[in-house]
Amino acid sequence: MCLGVPGKILAISDEGTLSRHGRVSFAGIVKDVNLAYVPEASVGDYVIVHVGVAISRLQEAEARQVFAYLEQMDELRELDAIRG
Amino acid sequence: MRFVDEYRDAASARAFARAIERVTTKPWVIMEICGGQTHAIVKFGIDTLLPPSLTLVHGPGCPVCVTPVELVDKALAIAAREGVIFCSFGDMLRVPGTRGNLFSVKSRGGTVQTVYSPLDALRLAREHPDHQVVFFAVGFETTAPATAMAVYHAHREGLSNFSMLVSHVLVPPAIEAILSSPQNRVQGFLAAGHVCTVMGYTEYEPIAARYRVPIVVTGFEPLDILQGVVMCVKQLEAGRAEVENQYARSVRRAGNERAMGMLRDVFRVVPRKWRGVGAIPESGLALRPPYDVYDAERRFAVEGVSAEEDPECLSGLVLRGAVRPHECAAFGLRCTPDHPLGAPMVSSEGACAAYFRYRRPTAAMEVTR
Numbered sequence: 001m002c003l004g005v006p007g008k009i010l011a012i013s014d015e016g017t018l019s020r021h022g023r024v025s026f027a028g029i030v031k032d033v034n035l036a037y038v039p040e041a042s043v044g045d046y047v048i049v050h051v052g053v054a055i056s057r058l059q060e061a062e063a064r065q066v067f068a069y070l071e072q073m074d075e076l077r078e079l080d081a082i083r084g
Numbered sequence: 085m086r087f088v089d090e091y092r093d094a095a096s097a098r099a100f101a102r103a104i105e106r107v108t109t110k111p112w113v114i115m116e117i118c119g120g121q122t123h124a125i126v127k128f129g130i131d132t133l134l135p136p137s138l139t140l141v142h143g144p145g146c147p148v149c150v151t152p153v154e155l156v157d158k159a160l161a162i163a164a165r166e167g168v169i170f171c172s173f174g175d176m177l178r179v180p181g182t183r184g185n186l187f188s189v190k191s192r193g194g195t196v197q198t199v200y201s202p203l204d205a206l207r208l209a210r211e212h213p214d215h216q217v218v219f220f221a222v223g224f225e226t227t228a229p230a231t232a233m234a235v236y237h238a239h240r241e242g243l244s245n246f247s248m249l250v251s252h253v254l255v256p257p258a259i260e261a262i263l264s265s266p267q268n269r270v271q272g273f274l275a276a277g278h279v280c281t282v283m284g285y286t287e288y289e290p291i292a293a294r295y296r297v298p299i300v301v302t303g304f305e306p307l308d309i310l311q312g313v314v315m316c317v318k319q320l321e322a323g324r325a326e327v328e329n330q331y332a333r334s335v336r337r338a339g340n341e342r343a344m345g346m347l348r349d350v351f352r353v354v355p356r357k358w359r360g361v362g363a364i365p366e367s368g369l370a371l372r373p374p375y376d377v378y379d380a381e382r383r384f385a386v387e388g389v390s391a392e393e394d395p396e397c398l399s400g401l402v403l404r405g406a407v408r409p410h411e412c413a414a415f416g417l418r419c420t421p422d423h424p425l426g427a428p429m430v431s432s433e434g435a436c437a438a439y440f441r442y443r444r445p446t447a448a449m450e451v452t453r
Contacts, residue, residue, distance in 0.1 A: 003120055003278075003304075004226070004277075004278045004281070004304075004334075006085070006086065006087035006088060008086070018233070018236065018237070019237075026085070027085040027086075034203060034230075034233065036233065036342070037229060037340055037342050037343040037346075038340075039342065046086065046087055048278065048281060048334050050226055050227065050230065050278060051173075051200065051201040051202065051223075051227055051230045052200060052201030052202075052203050052204065052230060053201065053203070053229060053230040053233060055226065055229065055278065055281050055282055055340055055343060056281045056334045056335070056336075056340060058087055058333050058334060059332070059333050059334075060333075062332035062333040063087065063333040065332055065333070066091065066096075066307050066308065066311055066330075067090075067096070069311055069314075070096055070099055070100060070103070070307075070311070073099075073103045073314070074099065074103075077103075077106065
């Protein structure tokens with residue numbers, strides 16, 4: 001139910017505060033999505049879409065944190081191994 | 085698919101599994117709240133990558149599962165009325181009420197339509213001015229902003245043939261209900277990333293402090309869930325009880341303020357009964373004036389519906405993490421997705437349906453053993 005799918009904004013066709021919507025591509029499948037809750041998102045941005053409504057703009061820098069965290073854990077392990 | 089595939093990388097998943105193994109020195113019980121996470125854990129076999137001392141229990145985060153039978157019965161009563169187009173997410177159609185489900189209403193000639201979005205239901209109302217279009221609004225904080233948007237537009241357009249049966253529920257009161265139960269065995273939580281995308285996580289901070297329990301806001305892909313588990317175990321091992329955010333690419337601490345503003349405008353917080361769990365104070369949403377004229381319970385005066393659960397169904401224990409689906413005697417035998425006794429076997433996010441789909445051979449062996 002809380003399934004949110006990331007998609008890329010291709011075009012924005014209405015800029016009204018609560019009617020803001022546009023075309024969003026989900027790996028090639030294009031749907032009309034309400035963008036009223038993500039006023040900061042523009043064409044080219046990725047948004048999380050839930051039941052036809054975008055609920056967040058995905059942040060590129062934070063998106064890499066998962067891998068940075070893993071690398072950091074691996075480095076710590078290597079340090080531990082060196083320390084014996 | 086960008087923002088999906090990279091979080092399913094097998095080598096990284098194995099590295100995370102090794103990291104979890106390294107940081108775990110004691111047995112711990114962690115609950116993932118959201119049914120979407122349960123589904124991913126069982127589908128990708130994430131639980132099988134964890135050391136045996138770590139137990140993941142599945143939480144109540146399946147809105148379809150916790151919608152009370154009374155409300156399903158009211159939906160059946162409204163959907164059977166002449167001139168009504170009843171709209172629902174597909175998952176709700178097979179949820180058993182006391183007598184039958186929405187499919188059976190449809191087969192008897194009722195107009196029941198599956199919609200992808202509340203905004204699709206609104207479109208149907210515009211296209212069918214001679215019908216009453218009723219939307220069955222189930223869901224957590226994630227879904228409520230879309231529902232609120234539909235009501236807001238209906239009000240602005242003066243649509244008099246649109247209404248909704250509201251069954252929205254809130255996650256933090258359910259976490260508190262689990263933690264304050266004397267039978268609770270959950271020591272740490274993976275909070276639902278999309279719920280927190282909407283509501284943020286400030287409401288979780290007093291819960292973590294009061295019950296001394298770590299809460300990690302977690303995403304839905306395998307690497308997200310594995311990282312959430314590492315972060316939660318590290319807190320447990322160090323004796324910390326904080327709210328941390330694993331899903332920072334989507335979740336800000338204050339949530340989506342515009343969506344939350346809309347929720348406050350359209351809804352008020354009310355007590356709500358959860359199927360299988362019971363009444364939880366301040367755990368649901370209802371329409372507030374002037375939007376309460378769109379309340380289908382009022383419009384169709386469906387009061388005094390008495391409802392009965394199947395006595396054999398253990399869904400209440402499953403939803404509280406006390407029993408796992410395959411431990412139920414009816415699982416896979418008298419209760420299947422085609423003939424469900426309870427809602428968790430119906431919804432794609434229900435724990436019973438996930439076990440039926442991905443774990444049946446082993447689960448059935450355990451049942452017959």
